Amino acid sequence: MTRFTLNVVLASLLIFPCVGAQAETELSFYTGYQTAPHSSVEGNDPEATWTDEFTAGWDGNSFVAPPYYGVRAILWTSDTFGWGAEFTHAKVYADDSTLAANGYDRFEFTDGLNIITINAMRRWPRQWGDKVTPYVGGGVGFAMPHADIQAAGGVHTYGYQITGPAVRATAGVNYEVNEKWSAFAEYQGTYSMNDVDLDNGGSFETNVITNALNIGLGFLF
Helix, strand or coil: CCHHHHHHHHHHHHHHHHCCCCCEEEEEEEEEEEECCCEEEEEECCCCCCCEEEEECEECCCCCCCCCEEEEEEEECCCCEEEEEEEEEEEEEECHHHHHHHCEEEEEEEEEEEEEEEEEEEECCCECCCCEEEEEEEEEEEECCEEEEEECCCCEEEEECCCEEEEEEEEEEEEECCCCEEEEEEEEEEEEEEEEECCCCCEEEEEEEEEEEEEEEEEEC
């Protein structure tokens, strides 16, 4: 996690307790299996072999270092509604056929395709035996990927960029272990619009969708 995104989450945690004495704050950590469908890439890279547009096939490689993970802070202002901040370290690697067809050695967002959002959450507490809480949520924010892009023999673009808006959607179930700790499983999808500047003077745009099955732990205080 970058220092900036860590500061976003920590600032949210500092603000939450000031909202109301009856509110509960939940901090969640998760990992999982994340994929991404193909996406269109439009623009210009003067050192690569494509012109105007190509289709990128993406691999997620969730468990390859650096791994896929996320952290979420929620202020539950009532039994059913909450809001908060979330950071997801998603990843996409262009597959081998995409690299070969378009003249690249590297074309990836792997440290990572970072998604930062402000979320609204809805839950239905204590269903199915008084331990299980289904929930859904959605958020809006921005993408800050770490671009790692290099045409064969060309200039290496390597660094963080704020590339455009992003949204997320989440649906899952939370299981209460005790008064403080819980475990959860969820589906999460993100959509980000990425306008990337290349160090060789080129640029490109691509809109990336990610799909993930997450498991994690939550701490309530």
